[in-house]
Amino acid sequence: MYTLYYMQGACSLATQVVLHELNKTVTIIDKNNVDDFNAINPVGTVPVLVDGNNNLTEGAAIILHLLKKHENDLFPKDSGQQQKAIEDIMFANATMHPAYSKLFFIAKNISDEAAKVEAFQAAEKNINSLWQVVESKLASRAQLGSDSISAADIMLGVYATWGQYFPVELIFGQRSSKMLTTVQSMPSFKKSVQAEQAESNK
Ligand SMILES: N[C@@H](CCC(=O)N[C@@H](CS)C(=O)NCC(=O)O)C(=O)O
Numbered sequence: 588m589y590t591l592y593y594m595q596g597a598c599s600l601a602t603q604v605v606l607h608e609l610n611k612t613v614t615i616i617d618k619n620n621v622d623d624f625n626a627i628n629p630v631g632t633v634p635v636l637v638d639g640n641n642n643l644t645e646g647a648a649i650i651l652h653l654l655k656k657h658e659n660d661l662f663p664k665d666s667g668q669q670q671k672a673i674e675d676i677m678f679a680n681a682t683m684h685p686a687y688s689k690l691f692f693i694a695k696n697i698s699d700e701a702a703k704v705e706a707f708q709a710a711e712k713n714i715n716s717l718w719q720v721v722e723s724k725l726a727s728r729a730q731l732g733s734d735s736i737s738a739a740d741i742m743l744g745v746y747a748t749w750g751q752y753f754p755v756e757l758i759f760g761q762r763s764s765k766m767l768t769t770v771q772s773m774p775s776f777k778k779s780v781q782a783e784q785a786e787s788n789k
Pocket residue numbers: 594597598599631632633634644645646647680688
């Protein structure tokens with residue numbers, strides 16, 4: 588049994604989807620309903636996964652922990668393929684996620700309208716160039732996990748929902764769009780979105 592601290596629609600959604608794919612039971616807690624969340628994670632970010640007596644932080648590290656701990660089809664068995672899978676997870680978490688995080692930062696911290704427009708345009712350009720990288724990666728495979736959906740696909744499936752909240756035009760290639768639709772249609776993905784909505788609306 589796991590406990591996952593989340594924010595609605597945030598990157599923690601990917602952790603919940605992975606847990607469902609692994610058939611693990613999880614209790615979710617909205618970070619905004621916690622009095623002193625920084626006592627749980629001094630960085631103040633979700634996801635935080637409680638595994639026994641340990642509070643695990645950093646999304647990629649949490650997902651890799653789960654993939655190593657439980658039998659699954661989201662992570663290859665072959666060590667060479669594992670390296671590629673880790674690279675994809677880190678690309679998602681450490682390259683694509685921060686590119687999207689800039690949108691949240693700009694919206695929150697830049698008040699000058701002209702500067703804001705310029706910053707959004709720069710962030711949009713950066714994100715679109717990364718989706719082109721994803722499109723190239725998908726030239727030889729239907730999803731980043733060659734034979735089946737991988738954790739990295741799930742992570743990208745979550746981040747791809749964020750653009751709608753900002754004045755940016757994000758362009759997904761055909762192959763990327765197909766992969767994202769597949770991920771976002773997974774029962775585990777829908778179940779996770781619904782669980783967050785139900786919990787946050789309590
Ligand atoms: N490096 C961290 C970054 C996580 C992160 O940026 N989480 C965002 C949500 S996607 C967050 O918790 N932001 C804090 C807030 O908005 O209050 C990780 O990968 O876990």
